[in-house]
Amino acid sequence: MARQRGRKWQADIRTTEGRLRPTFDSQVDAEMWEASARQAVSRGEPIPSSNGPSEGKTLHAFITESQGYLWGGSKAEVTSVANAFLSTKFLGEDFLLADVDENILIEYVEWLIDHRGSAGSTVNKKTVALNVVLKHAKVRKLISEVPHVKRMKEPVGRTRFLTEGEEEELLCHLNHPNYQAEFNFTKFLLYTAARGGEALRLTWADVSDVATFWDTKGGLPRSVPLAAKAMEAIEWAKSNKSNTNNYVWSMIDYKQYGIIFGRAKDAARLDESVIPYTLRHTCASRLVQRGIDITRVSKWLGHADITTTMRYAHLAPNDLKEAANVL
Numbered sequence: 001m002a003r004q005r006g007r008k009w010q011a012d013i014r015t016t017e018g019r020l021r022p023t024f025d026s027q028v029d030a031e032m033w034e035a036s037a038r039q040a041v042s043r044g045e046p047i048p049s050s051n052g053p054s055e056g057k058t059l060h061a062f063i064t065e066s067q068g069y070l071w072g073g074s075k076a077e078v079t080s081v082a083n084a085f086l087s088t089k090f091l092g093e094d095f096l097l098a099d100v101d102e103n104i105l106i107e108y109v110e111w112l113i114d115h116r117g118s119a120g121s122t123v124n125k126k127t128v129a130l131n132v133v134l135k136h137a138k139v140r141k142l143i144s145e146v147p148h149v150k151r152m153k154e155p156v157g158r159t160r161f162l163t164e165g166e167e168e169e170l171l172c173h174l175n176h177p178n179y180q181a182e183f184n185f186t187k188f189l190l191y192t193a194a195r196g197g198e199a200l201r202l203t204w205a206d207v208s209d210v211a212t213f214w215d216t217k218g219g220l221p222r223s224v225p226l227a228a229k230a231m232e233a234i235e236w237a238k239s240n241k242s243n244t245n246n247y248v249w250s251m252i253d254y255k256q257y258g259i260i261f262g263r264a265k266d267a268a269r270l271d272e273s274v275i276p277y278t279l280r281h282t283c284a285s286r287l288v289q290r291g292i293d294i295t296r297v298s299k300w301l302g303h304a305d306i307t308t309t310m311r312y313a314h315l316a317p318n319d320l321k322e323a324a325n326v327l
Contacts, residue, residue, distance in 0.1 A: 001031075001034070002024075002027055002030035002031045002034060004027070005023065005091065005095065005099060005104055005107075008023040008024060008025065008096070008099050009023065009024045009025070009026060009027045009029065009030040010022070010023050010024075010030065010091075010092060010095065011023075011024065011030040011031070011033050011034045011037070012034070012092070013034055013037050013038055013041070015041055015047065019092070020037070020047065020092070020094070021091065021092020021093070021094055021095065022092070022094040023092075023094055023095055023096060023099065056096045056097065056098050057096070057097050057098075057142060058093060058094055058095060058096055058097060059087065059088055059091060059095050059096070059097045059100060059133075060085070060088040060093040060094075060095070061097075062097050062133065062137060062142070063081075063084050063085055063088065063133055066133060066136055067081045067084070069136070070132055070133065070136060079125075080129050080132070081129075083125055083126045083128075083129035083130075084129040084130055084132070084133050086126055086129075087108060087126070087130045090107075090108050090111050091104070091108070097137055097142055097143065098142070098143055100134065100143070100147060101147050102147040102148055102149070104147070105127070105130075105147055105148075105149040106149070108127070108130075108149075109123055109127065109149065109150070109152070112126060120152035120153050121152075123152045124151055124152050127149045127151075130149075131146065131149065134146045134147065159281050159285065159311050159312065160273045160274060160278050160281060161278060161281040161282040161284075161285040161286075162190075162270075162274070162278060162279075162282045166268065166270060166274075167190065167282065169268035169269075169270070170186070170264055170265060170268045170270065170274075171183065171186065171187065172268070173263075173264040173267040173268050174186055174260070174261075174264045179260055179264075180236065180240075181240070181249075181251045181252055182252070182257055182260045182261065182264075184232070184233040184236040184237060185199070185233070185249055185252050185257065186261070186276075186279065187229050187230065187232065187233040188230050188233040188234065188237075188249075189276065189279040189280065189283075190229070190230075190279045190282060190283055191226075191227045191229045191230035191233075191283060192211055192224050192226070192227075192230050192283065193224070193279075193280045193283035193284055193287075193300060193301055194211070194213060194224070194280070195216075195217060195277075195280060196254055196257075196276055196277075197215075197217075197254075198213045198215065198216055198217075199213075199248075199249055200247065200249050200252060200254060201213075201214070201215045201247070202247065202248045202249065203246045203247055203248065204238075204241070204246055204247075204248060205246070206248075207226075207234060207248060209225065209226055209231075210223045210224060210225050210226060211223070211224050211226055211230070211234075212224075213302070216302050217302070218302055218303070218304040220302065220304065222299065222300075222302040224300060234248070237249060237251075257276070258275075258276060261275075261276055280301070284297055284300070284301055284309070284312050285312055285315050287300065287312075288312045288313070288315045288316050289315050289316070291316070294306065294309050294310065294312070294313055294316075297309055297312065
């Protein structure tokens with residue numbers, strides 16, 4: 001059934017080859033095309049071409065031609081492109097770029113929530129990707145302004161980190177002759193808060209009494225002083241390094257590491273929420289719990305925005321007590 005989309009009307013039919021949603025200037029035109037298209041489908045005949053506007057670029061075509069420029073080579077390329085194209089699943093591949101307005105975006109958000117059951121954080125990721133496309137369209141002078149879309153509230157969930165007892169149990173089950181690489185890699189992640197990919201890209205030239213991570217998620221390099229247990233892990237890696245590979249953790253296959261980590265986690269009777277990334281949360285949480293201020297923790301983690309680090313702020317147990325003492 002035809003629906004109004006901004007200044008246009010959109011027809012909507014399903015075929016064996018997928019869903020068609022051409023746009024038209026009026027409701028009558030859209031419904032007439034729908035009727036003729038359904039009749040053609042029932043007879044096994046070719047679907048008639050739409051009489052909708054032939055001028056102007058479609059949103060789908062613009063995303064297709066712009067995706068390489070906008071996200072090519074980025075770590076989030078696949079996800080970002082998929083998030084952007086999801087809008088064309090809702091609007092249809094024939095929807096014109098110039099017809100995307102605020103009302104359309106409100107309908108898109110409602111569709112994400114009501115029909116796909118998307119949470120606020122998921123909705124934001126989808127609309128941010130579309131917003132990147134629309135900003136690029138404005139730069140290209142294909143649209144005059146970027147329509148606004150309200151950012152959804154994202155509840156702050158519980159950040160899972162290991163207690164000292166859980167860490168001891170996990171490392172105990174990893175400390176096996178066959179798993180020394182995984183054991184020491186785990187210690188390194190625990191005491192540097194490095195992401196797995198950052199650690200795997202670490203070369204021997206990047207290590208002294210500090211570890212310098214050049215290829216990071218935020219794109220900004222950072223240096224982290226090596227605590228005693230992190231240095232122990234580095235010393236083990238040095239004694240087992242390959243003469244043909246300059247990477248510190250060249251002996252680690254991250255997929256295999258995840259499997260071994262999972263086995264050790266199960267043996268330690270840790271819950272399903274514990275994953276390798278939990279090691280980063282653990283390091284950050286302990287820094288805060290032991291009195292390191294949020295600004296320095298943010299630098300340690302390499303967060304571009306300190307608001308990301310604020311998820312750990314409630315773990316500083318003495319802050320409010322000290323404030324009360326001042327009063």
